[in-house]
Amino acid sequence: MSRGVGTTSCPRAASAVEQDVPALELRGIAFAYPLLAGLLPVLAGVSLAVPPGGWATLIGPSGCGKTTLLKVAAGLLRPAEGEVLLAGQPVDPLGKVTYMPQADTLLPWRDALGNAILAAEVDGRSRAAARAAARDLFHRFGLAGFEGAYPHELSGGMRQRLALIRTFMSHRDVLLLDEPLGALDALTRAALQEWLAEVWEALGKTVLFVTHDVEEAALLSDRIYVLSPRPARVVAELPVDLPRPRDRTSGEVVGLKAQVLTHLESDG
């Protein structure tokens, strides 16, 4: 509601009240990279919506444009067509959502705690308060005792958890996570999937998530968007109404995986 009204009310406050308005919405996003020999079309009119506190997953073939779409949603790239809406308002999302890049972006010269409070520093919030909050999260998420460790002293799974804690510490409601569990071994990955699902439920953030892993999508999402090869379009939107926590061996999850795979292959 009240989409046309030119209010500049805080989108976060609005999202808490208006449950029917998506926290994040992308409408008809088209994007092309300029290359020396012309344009490389990457996004061909992608639309999607994530309700407040919801979890939407993007899945699609490698190179189809998932990272590009997240960068548009983060405001790092300006779409040629379409718009990004936060809580129903068309906005420049730069600074209003949190983007977690696909690559490892921990600052090697900062200890774990220093990395966790990065967003607070950018925002000019109190560091002491951020540190206290981070300590709390470290404790809850099994990193207690490693506050003073430098990234190179942490295992791959711990680094990834730290990057996620940093993302969750950002005081923004919408999180854009680009394959946060991509570079991990199967065991660590399974553990972190469960961990991530718990954290997300506890913190009530809105998540747009990218993965290559069909099972991961089935385990974590409220809604799955299957994308076509580049230039990306949405080929299927699959709502997921399974109770949590989900069991990766349950019939529903296995069935959902098969469904996603069918859509992926139909266009591959």
Place this chain on the structure above:
Amino acid sequence: MGKRIAELAGSAVLLALVLILWEVGVRVAGVPPYILPPPTRILVTFFADLPLLLSHAAATMAEVALGLALGVVAGVGVALAGFYLPPVGRALYPFIVASQMVPVFAIAPLLVLWFGYGIWPKVIVAALIAFFPIAVNVMDGLRAVGGDLVDLLRSLGARERQVFLLVRLPASLPFLLSGLKVGATLALAGAIIGEWIGGRRGLGYLMIQANALLRVDRVFAAILALTLLGVGLFSGVALAERWLLRWRPGIAERYTHRRWR
């Protein structure tokens, strides 16, 4: 640890061997001390001349410190200008490289002509020499910051000033320090050349003067002082590096990694 001691012991034995050969050779062959004094004589002169050496070393150090400070300011400044204003960087680059083709030592006499016999020609030679490794290293350091890291900060709404302070500056610090390690050693050599060409103070001046008086033992004592100064300077930067970059994986760790590759 034991291995490191063994390595050091090897070097010490080698040094002792050379010194003994030198001592015995000079005495047996009867080389006059104004051509080549034996090491023991040099050592005696070194301690006898210590106050003199110290006062001249202080002058040299002042030149090097000022020169380095200037070189860092200019090097970092040019690197920043080149990074933030790419056309300026592209225009400057060939000149920065070409400036290295002109031996700074060759223009030292001109500097003396322009700036006189005081401290400034030496400071400028030291600064010119230190400038290049610092400018080039810092430029590389600023460019080495990954796009993802910058994206992360920008997505949080960070302005370039914050990106610089939070990421670019700490990321280019290792590059600045390795440039400084090279620059510091070169700056010392530059200051000495400046002192040779004209002046009243500094270890370089002392060497020229002692040489003219055939006080070769004092020349060697000055060389010894100079070496100690150089080692001290390098160790100082290396120590600062160890402390400032204490977040980096240990040297031992890097060593084993390299060996296993």
